[in-house]
Amino acid sequence: MALKYKVAIVTVFALFVDLLDLTTVNLASPTLRREFGASIGLAQLAVTAYVVTVAIVMPASGWAADRFGAKRTFLFSLAVFTLGSALCGAAWSMHALIAARAMQGIGGGLLVPVGMAILFRAFPEQERATASAIFSVPAAVAPALGPFLGGILIDAASWRWIFLINVPIGILGFGLGVLWLKENRIERGGPFDARGFVLGALGFMALTIALSSAPDGPLMRPGILIPLLGGILILAAFVRIELKTDAPMVDLRLFEGRDFAVGNATMFLASVGFGGLLFALPLLLQGPHGFSAARAGTIMATHAVGIIVTTVAGPKLIERVGRRIVLAIGLLGSGVSTLAFALTDQATSQLLLGLILLVAGGSFGLTVVPLQTAPFRGMDQAQIARGTSMLSVIRQLGVVIGTAAVAVPLGQMAGAAGFATAFILAGLLILIAVPIAALLPSGNRDQAEPRHTH
Incomplete structure (x- = not known):
């Protein structure tokens, strides 16, 4: 077997296990709350601890690969992710699970970008399209398989197995990586922006603590206000330092470009609504609707199917009608279908729930290509x-x-009112992105095409 295909096998293993984990944890939130007697705030922190850590670590991935070598960095990140998965599966309390999720995030934040770099480097330039197609396999399959597989594991065995299933896959991937991956030439690279990294990490962690506390009591209390104000001040210092640093961890000067600023603002609002929907939905399906985890996972899988179909069709649609129209349709459909969940109740059929999710996923899929180009x-x-x-x-x-945003009404308001408010909030935030996205260029070609990183 050619070396490039061996590299593809190793990296696809790692990317698949990371993406699979992302799509199963939301589904376990109701079960975790029951088993540990946890609040909504702690349940959402079990989700966000991973995502925040990924966001903190990811900007350092390029520096780490240059400084220590891509193979070493990849194997280290896979080992950390696998160990974190084992600790998640063995967690004895919600706080232990949250700490282990953060450990997973350290591995995941390095794993995907470094794994992609290794994959693309293994293929000659004329075969990069093949490498991109290989990456699209776990990116497409994991989100569709994750809720379905996660629901079966939760019902048939235990929530612990949605994490423990990562362990043998991670060990196999690590072993194959040791045997098959070749180390790139290690470069000194630029200096590490330690001040920026520490300030960014502290600021985001403080905000996460504040947001995770909001659903569980009065909003105007020291446990929320102190970390909230502290996080804002730390991030203000982070922005000031990054703008003055020659080699910043995060290059904020890129926001001086209008397209980049508008595109990121649109991406942020779309992701806010997306994250809110995928957190509130399992709680709705397994709570008021009374579905099992397996049935809820099957219904949620239709969302990923919609994303896959329209992400593939997106480039052709852009060629026909232009990027801005496709993006607007996607945002409108995603926002309206998210709002539709506020109108559902226990009498709503599984078929209708699945159809709404299919539309929501298909609409969100239309936004993927425009927002990445x-x-x-x-x-x-x-x-x-x-x-x-x-x-x-x-x-x-x-x-x-x-x-965090949808967790507030879910924690502060009882029953149907809390769910309705959560879905209305998520849907409106997506719809706010529509007029912002109208500021983006309407053409269907770019001077360069970036690669998807996570």
Whole structure:
């Protein structure tokens, strides 16, 4: 077997297990709340601890690969992710699970971008389209398989198995990586922006603590206000330092470009709604609707099917009607279908729930290609590399904010009112992105195409 295909096998293993994990944890939230007697705030922190850690670590992935070598960094991240998965499966309390999820995030934040870099480097330039297609396999299959598989594991065995299933896959991937991956030439690279990394990490962690506390009591209390204000001040210092640093961890100067700023704002709002929907939905299906985890997972899988279909069809549609129209249709459909869940009740059929989710997923899929290309119009290759990392961080932070935002009404309001408010909030945030997206260029071609990073 050619070396490039061996590299593809190893990286696909790793990417698949990471993406599979992302799609199963939301489904386990109701079970985790029952088993540990946890609040809504702690349940959403079990989700966001991973995503926040990924967002913090991801910008350092390029520096780590240059400094220590891509193979070493990849194997380290896979080992950390696998160990974190084992600790999640063995968690004895909700706080232990949250800590283990953060450990998973350290591995996941390095695993995907470094794994993609290794995959693309293994193929000659004329075969990069093949490498991109290989990456699309786990990116497409895992979100569709995750809810279905997760629901079966939760019902037939235990919630612990949605994490423990990662362990043998991770060990196998690690062993194959040791045997098959070749180390790239290690470069000194630029200096590590330690101040930016520490300030960014502290700021985002403080905000996460504040947001995770909001659903579980009065909003105007010291446990929320102190970390909230502290996080804002720390992030203000982070922005100031990053703008003055020659080699920043996060290049905020990219936001001086209108397309990049508008594209990231649109991505953020779309991700807020997306994250809110995927957190509230399992609670709705397994709570008021009374579905099992397996049945809820099967219904939720239709969302991923919709995303897959329209993501594939997206480029052709853009060629026909232009990027801006496709993006607007996607945002409108995603927002309206999310709002539709506020009108559902226990009498709503499974078929109708699945159809709404199919529309929601299909609509969101229409936004994928425009939001991964429009922000980078006119950028050179160096700027695109930094910009794709930034876009991935913005996407992760949007999911965190969306999860936390819908958790507030779910925790503060009882029954149907809490769910209705959560879905209305998520849907309106997506719809706010529509007029912002109208500021993006309407053409169907870009000077450069960035690669998807997470």
